[in-house]
Amino acid sequence: DAGVTQSPTHLIKTRGQQVTLRCSPKSGHDTVSWYQQALGQGPQFIFQYYEEEERQRGNFPDRFSGHQFPNYSSELNVNALWLGDSALYLCASSFLTGPRSYEQYFGPGTRLTVT
């Protein structure tokens, strides 16, 4: 049973550039959530996708956008990168409904460094 996978593992970008991160959910899951984890902090919710639409959004600017594909995989895009965007970006998958819908399973993350 494949877990949540993310790519790339590490990424270095320059201020002002754009970046795309990718996520494949755990087999059978239909919902993907993205989190940003700064060094020494807990993860912060960015947004959640279900049925190819953004379902919920945290307090992140419009520079952060996403997409979900028919196979449930997802992308996170960040435009006009700031130094403060340097963080571990985590993808989590889950079921939207059902008895275990509250459980989210995380991927290994993508470490983004902005210089």
Next chain:
Amino acid sequence: TQLLEQSPQFLSIQEGENLTVYCNSSSVFSSLQWYRQEPGEGPVLLVTVVTGGEVKKLKRLTFQFGDARKDSSLHITAAQPGDTGLYLCAGAIMGAQKLVFGQGTRLTINP
């Protein structure tokens, strides 16, 4: 704004000692999850508690959800070096799947 306060933020103890990590909020959560995270990896789900007053045990780890579903605790008995890691609590907002995380407890168990 929902906020989860986790304490202590850092804890270093000797092998064999017991410890408790606390997670507190003024908000009510539909469920609360505890995760463990290793450096450079994603959080791994340890347990989910759903019912107020619920207690779950995972070997030497005991998790409790407060009666009002606003707080939780993690108790480790006879800690071992393999328990070293970052422990995160996360509350699920009522009616949503969004998780609000505490800032984490970095636990070090010394041999």
